[in-house]
Amino acid sequence: MEQFVYEKDFTRPPPPEPKETVSLRKLLADNGLWDKPYMKPREVPYVVNPEMKKNFENMIPLCEELAERGGGQIRATIDHDKHDAYIVVSGLRFFEFNLKGERQFLSKIADHSTGITFLPGDVAGTVKLSLYFPYYRPVISEEEEQRRMEDLLNATDDILALLSKS
Numbered sequence: 001m002e003q004f005v006y007e008k009d010f011t012r013p014p015p016p017e018p019k020e021t022v023s024l025r026k027l028l029a030d031n032g033l034w035d036k037p038y039m040k041p042r043e044v045p046y047v048v049n050p051e052m053k054k055n056f057e058n059m060i061p062l063c064e065e066l067a068e069r070g071g072g073q074i075r076a077t078i079d080h081d082k083h084d085a086y087i088v089v090s091g092l093r094f095f096e097f098n099l100k101g102e103r104q105f106l107s108k109i110a111d112h113s114t115g116i117t118f119l120p121g122d123v124a125g126t127v128k129l130s131l132y133f134p135y136y137r138p139v140i141s142e143e144e145e146q147r148r149m150e151d152l153l154n155a156t157d158d159i160l161a162l163l164s165k166s
Contacts, residue, residue, distance in 0.1 A: 031162055036154075044138045045138070047137060047139055049135060052085070052133045052134055055112040056076070059087055059109065060074070062109075066089050066129075070093065071092070072091035072092040074088070074089050079135075083136035084133060084134050085133040086132055087130070090129075091126050092127055092128070092129075094127065113131040113132055114133065114134055
């Protein structure tokens with residue numbers, strides 16, 4: 001009996017070399033757009049997101065168990081400047097989710113974090129798992145949100161006008 005194999009190749013050809021490149025940053029700077037008031041960032045206060053804080057704290061022991069079982073390392077970081085948090089389990093030789101408890105772990109990380117990434121490890125032959133949590137949330141009034149949207153629309157109009165001239 002013949003084996004059934006399903007294959008498809010989604011490899012994309014490399015993009016063609018651009019004939020002329022223009023730096024958008026340089027174009028904006030040369031035309032004074034960075035000096036416009038709506039291009040200046042506004043300070044937005046942030047507060048801890050209680051749900052994400054709880055999820056982050058609850059996932060640390062589970063990820064620690066994974067790291068211990070696989071002989072790897074765990075690093076949990078709250079970045080107060082970027083307003084987010086990460087848990088990275090690294091140094092593992094493989095990930096396998098065959099047993100019921102392992103599949104439950106996979107389900108929990110999917111339910112409790114907002115981003116899951118499997119990456120090659122820093123050491124050859126290892127892999128790492130990275131979980132992302134938006135640890136803080138912005139506190140912004142409806143009026144400020146409306147002003148930010150107007151700023152975005154003004155900037156978009158000016159950038160499009162500038163690009164159509166180039």
